Amino acid sequence: xxxxxxxxxxxxxxxxxxxxxxxxxxxxxxxxxxxxxxxxxxxxxxxxxxxxxxxxxxxxxxxxxxxxxxxxxxxxxx
Numbered sequence: 782x783x784x785x786x787x788x789x790x791x792x793x794x795x796x797x798x799x800x801x802x803x804x805x806x807x808x809x810x811x812x813x814x815x816x817x818x819x820x821x822x823x824x825x826x827x828x829x830x831x832x833x834x835x836x837x838x839x840x841x842x843x844x845x846x847x848x849x850x851x852x853x854x855x856x857x858x859x
Contacts, residue, residue: 787827
């Protein structure tokens with residue numbers, strides 16, 4: 782189970798880095814909030830070596846997306 786936590790946490794850290802880079806390019810504050818949620822949940826999962834922070838972080842990011850913190854994409858604007 783530890784290998785799965787390491788892999789999922791690594792993916793969350795990569796997502797966090799990608800969202801931080803996207804924030805630096807667009808200056809959309811929602812991206813920084815999403816990156817912080819992914820990064821915090823990944824680091825907590827690695828620190829506790831348990832799976833629940835990853836699930837909580839994923840649910841938190843989706844809650845942020847449903848509240849409208851993600852930027853609009855080109856396909857959304859019509």
